[in-house]
Amino acid sequence: xxxxxxxxxxxxxxxxxxxxxxxxxxxxxxxxxxxxxxxxxxxxxxxxxxxxxxxxxxxxxxxxxxxxxxxxxxxxxxxxxxxxxxxxxxxxxxxxxxxxxxxxxxxxxxxxxxxxxxxxxxxxxxxxxxxxxxxxxxxxxxxxxxxxxxxxxxxxxxxxxxxxxxxxxxxxxxxxxxxxxxxxxxxxxxxxxxxxxxxxxxxxxxxxxxxxxxxxxxxxxxxxxxxxxxxxxxxxxxxxxxxxxxxxxxxxxxxxxxxxxxxxxxxxxxxxxxxxxxxxxxxxxxxxxxxxxxxxxxxxxxxxxxxxxxxxxxxxxxxxxxxxxxxxxxxxxxxxxxxxxxxxxxxxxxxxxxxxxxxxxxxxxxxxxxxxxxxxxxxxxxxxxxxxxxxxxxxxxxxxxxxxxxxxxxxxxxxxxxxxxxxxxxxxxxxxxxxxxxxxxxxxxxxxxxxxxxxxxxxxxxxxxxxxxxxxxxxxxxxxxxxxxxxxxxxxxxxxxxxxxxxxxxxxxxxxxxxxxxxxxxxxxxxxxxxxxxxxxxxxxxxxxxxxxxxxxxxxxxxxxxxxx
Numbered sequence: 001x002x003x004x005x006x007x008x009x010x011x012x013x014x015x016x017x018x019x020x021x022x023x024x025x026x027x028x029x030x031x032x033x034x035x036x037x038x039x040x041x042x043x044x045x046x047x048x049x050x051x052x053x054x055x056x057x058x059x060x061x062x063x064x065x066x067x068x069x070x071x072x073x074x075x076x077x078x079x080x081x082x083x084x085x086x087x088x089x090x091x092x093x094x095x096x097x098x099x100x101x102x103x104x105x106x107x108x109x110x111x112x113x114x115x116x117x118x119x120x121x122x123x124x125x126x127x128x129x130x131x132x133x134x135x136x137x138x139x140x141x142x143x144x145x146x147x148x149x150x151x152x153x154x155x156x157x158x159x160x161x162x163x164x165x166x167x168x169x170x171x172x173x174x175x176x177x178x179x180x181x182x183x184x185x186x187x188x189x190x191x192x193x194x195x196x197x198x199x200x201x202x203x204x205x206x207x208x209x210x211x212x213x214x215x216x217x218x219x220x221x222x223x224x225x226x227x228x229x230x231x232x233x234x235x236x237x238x239x240x241x242x243x244x245x246x247x248x249x250x251x252x253x254x255x256x257x258x259x260x261x262x263x264x265x266x267x268x269x270x271x272x273x274x275x276x277x278x279x280x281x282x283x284x285x286x287x288x289x290x291x292x293x294x295x296x297x298x299x300x301x302x303x304x305x306x307x308x309x310x311x312x313x314x315x316x317x318x319x320x321x322x323x324x325x326x327x328x329x330x331x332x333x334x335x336x337x338x339x340x341x342x343x344x345x346x347x348x349x350x351x352x353x354x355x356x357x358x359x360x361x362x363x364x365x366x367x368x369x370x371x372x373x374x375x376x377x378x379x380x381x382x383x384x385x386x387x388x389x390x391x392x393x394x395x396x397x398x399x400x401x402x403x404x405x406x407x408x409x410x411x412x413x414x415x416x417x418x419x420x421x422x423x424x425x426x427x428x429x430x431x432x433x434x435x436x437x438x439x440x441x442x443x444x445x446x447x448x449x450x451x452x453x454x455x456x457x458x459x460x461x462x463x464x465x466x467x468x469x470x471x472x473x474x475x476x477x478x479x480x481x482x483x484x485x486x487x488x489x490x491x492x493x494x495x496x497x498x499x500x501x502x503x504x505x506x507x508x509x510x511x512x513x514x515x516x517x518x519x520x521x522x523x524x525x526x527x528x529x530x531x532x533x534x535x536x537x538x539x540x541x542x543x544x545x546x547x548x549x550x551x552x553x554x555x556x557x558x559x560x561x562x563x564x565x
Contacts, residue, residue, distance in 0.1 A: 216241045441482075
């Protein structure tokens with residue numbers, strides 16, 4: 001392994017942190033940077049590859065309209081000190097966050113020109129992401145200076161092969177014509193790049209503007225004055241691979257699929273809103289407007305009375321509002337579906353997203369819709385609230401699931417074990433622990449669990465607590481120990497909101513209290529991300545959570561593990 005070529009090693013390093021970067025990345029809380037740090041100690045090749053990854057992204061923030069800017073390497077841990085002396089040669093991408101006033105005054109460009117990272121000798125930089133926010137009320141110059149500085153700024157950043165521009169929370173105050181100047185310069189800069197993506201919330205497309213020919217991703221608002229927006233989208237449609245529309249008004253909504261529009265390259269489509277009265281199955285379309293669509297997200301009611309958005313045979317990922325009547329009506333559109341990822345999103349106001357056990361078994365949980373995809377579905381996300389014993393058969397989770405995200409489910413250890421036993425392909429689980437059930441388990445009961453269930457699940461390795469603050473370290477540590485003993489590949493739980501050292505101390509403490517010394521090596525090997533090996537060698541450990549007799553506030557039940565026998 002140590003003799004691998006540098007290019008292969010670098011791909012392995014990148015894979016550690018990007019393994020969950022996809023449309024379903026929120027199903028996993030894996031932080032690969034911790035693993036990358038370990039690789040610095042292998043040898044020179046691995047150290048070089050790890051450094052190349054850690055120094056590849058450089059961040060610049062202009063908090064005000066003056067020339068002050070804060071900078072850092074995005075993946076470089078602060079405790080390792082500064083990397084500026086040797087890090088610039090590794091940079092591949094730059095992220096710039098600038099206030100609109102800093103661009104308008106010219107101070108942002110002036111400062112950027114003095115930075116080494118923008119020096120032409122660093123040819124490895126090929127990607128730039130610009131995020132613009134703020135108001136022009138902080139800008140005290142005149143309109144002609146604003147136009148000149150804006151043109152110069154976007155001409156400067158247009159030299160990179162990949163350019164992504166994000167506009168968020170922009171306000172122009174009482175200034176007139178400023179929208180058109182900014183939009184035109186953003187569009188022109190995008191035209192200079194080889195690949196471009198625009199997220200232009202708060203901006204309105206000027207009448208007659210021709211979009212950059214290389215624009216591949218577009219996030220845009222849809223307002224009551226929708227005609228210029230619809231026209232801009234139609235002109236972009238031949239080359240777009242990603243389109244996200246946030247509806248501030250539903251006027252002219254059907255024009256998105258009228259006029260024989262066709263998006264032959266579109267792979268991702270998202271239609272979202274914060275409004276509560278989106279149309280339900282009102283519009284029709286002709287042809288196949290999105291023939292190769294792979295990922296679809298709808299946080300609005302399904303607006304079409306036909307299968308407009310489901311005509312692609314390539315659809316793999318779907319997120320939609322759990323509206324029972326709509327789901328029943330569109331069920332027939334998926335007879336030949338290859339859907340792998342399914343999620344139910346919350347409607348802003350008028351859709352119920354949590355269900356009690358009684359409501360679930362009375363078929364309000366859309367299990368009939370889920371069953372359509374039981375042969376192909378790999379990931380499922382749903383906000384389900386369990387307040388009684390979990391009956392896996394009644395919920396009809398597809399047995400081939402690999403990732404299950406149920407952040408509103410408060411489960412006992414027994415229920416999680418039942419779930420893992422039933423879903424043998426499950427590798428990732430997001431849920432909560434039942435705060436009303438106190439963990440009271442003995443060493444003999446742990447031994448019995450191992451005897452009855454090992455190996456419980458051979459692919460399960462990633463567990464995420466959706467609300468970690470509800471649980472003490474002792475409760476979570478016991479679960480980690482039991483999962484490590486039952487599942488041979490279990491190794492990770494997100495501890496980002498807690499002190500990871502305290503988890504290690506508590507795990508070691510619970511091993512001693514439960515008299516599980518003979519399993520200590522196995523547990524440490526599997527939970528090495530969470531435990532401090534030195535604590536186990538020295539035997540010195542304490543917990544900030546008090547004695548093992550402490551229970552959480554409000555606990556009323558004690559989990560009986562004899563039921564698992």
